[in-house]
Amino acid sequence: MRAVQITRFGGPEVLDVVDLPDPVPGDGRQLYEVSAAGVNFADTHQTEDSYLAPQQLPLVPGAEFVGHPAGGGERVVGLLEGGGYAEKVVANPRLTWPVPDAVTDEQALAVVLQGATAWHLLRTSAHLAAGESVVVIAGAGGVGSLAVQLARRWGAGRVIATASSPEKRALAEELGADATVDPALADDDPKTFAAALREANGGKRVDVVLEMTGGNVFDGSFSALAPFGRLVTYGMAARQETRPVAPGALLGTSRAVVGFWLAHCMGRPSMMDDAMTELLPLVADGALRPVGGGRYPLTAVREAHQDLLARRTTGKLVLDPSR
Template identity: 80%
Template sequence: MRAVQITRFGGPEVLDVVDIPEPEAGPGQQLYEVSTAGVNFADTHQIENSYLAEQRLPLVPGAEFVGTPAGGGQRVVGLLDGGGYAEKAVASPRLTWPVPDGVSGEQALSLVLQGTTAWHLLRTSAHLAEGESVVVIAGAGGVGSLAVQLARRWGAGRVIATASSPEKRKLAEDLGAHVTVDPALADEDPKAFTAALREANGGKPVDIVLEMTGGNVFAGSLSALAPFGRLVAYGMASRTETKAVPPGALMQRSRAVIGFWLAHCMARPEMLDAAMTDLLQQVADGHLHPVIGGRYPLSDVRQAHEDLLARRTTGKLVLDPAR
């Protein structure tokens, strides 16, 4: 079968399209024909071996797919430990969900990892209360574009999104953000970013920040929090680790820093069931609108990663294994 495989760690240049044997299903697993594979920012960390879990070579990247059981059956969207960038993949049926009629493969893929992340960031980690202000870093991205919509639907008093270009800031506003901020303000001075977030919130500190960049953006976001504010860290796109936060800095404002990694929900599938049931229904009903950023042939996987790293994309990117 055709698949993307890496035999060395690095950037997009290590992604090779090759012919390899199809995977074999083990106990409690099912072989699936992949019709569409999802691309996530975490995949760019995986091929560098710079993410939270150590990777072993050779490997086929990809943590999500839409497809059908080998031999036929219901179309599903599912999560994987790896192997999604391929014509066939092995998954646990417990981590798959039927895709309703009227929901496209791209829409389903936008939900299974990025959508469930946005759902749990707001519900499980931040415990969003009606009327609270929410800052969504990278509000035009895969997670951010859904988090903006969910925060509005769930009663946030003010939604502030950051985005790196006028076009992306307009998209975030069209999705429901009350106001947008350029994250480049944090590049030289976190204090300038803090001031911009507070100004966007009417001069007041903010209640919640969903943060996936690290570095100066993390520092500026933390300083912008109100008493009892919560910063939920779920990424490190800048590849910059943030210095330890002194306990006194948290106590002075009764602030909280919370980490989130969806992998822990995979060990508790009922947490994913709750999110996916809600999200798929919202899309089917027309209440939630995933942003689809592009469908690339499997042979153009390097370009997909390059576009993602260069911040040229919005919303969800997917691969077509048939091309």
């Protein structure tokens, strides 16, 4: 089968399309033929070996797929521990879900990892309450574009999104953001960014921030929190060191910092079921709009990573293993 393999760590240049033997399913696993594989920002960390879990070479990246069981069966979307950038994958059927006919491959891939992340960020980690203000960092991205819609759907009092270009800010507002902020304001001084978030919230501090950048964006977001506010951190896109939060800064202001990694939900499949059984029907009914970011041939995987790293994309990126 054709697959993308990494034999050395680095940037997009280490992604090589090669021929590999078909994977062999072990106990409790199933072989699937892949029609589309999802690309996530975390994959760029995996390529560099700069993410949460250390990587071992050689490896085939990719944590999600849409496909059919080998030999026939219904179309499913599933999560993987790796190996998704390929024509065939081995997956745990417990971490697959039937895809409704009205949902495209791209939409299903947007939901299974990024949509489930947005769902748990708001419900499980932030415990969003009706009327609270929500800041979504990277509101035009894969997770952010869905989090903006879910926050609005679940009764947020005001939704504020950050996005790096006028086009992306317009998209975030189209999806339901009441106001948008340019994250570049954090480049020189996190206090300037914090002030912009408060201004976007009518001069008041914010209740919830979903943060995936780190560095100055994290610092400014934390400074903008109201008493009892929650910052949920789920990424390190800036690849910058983030200053530790001192206990006194939490105690003295009644603020919270919560970490989230979807891998822990994969270890508790019922948590994934909670998200997927709500999200897929919403997409099928047209009530939730996953944003497509482009469908790339498997042979253009380096271009997909380059576009993602350069912030040239919005929404969900997908690889087509047939091309």
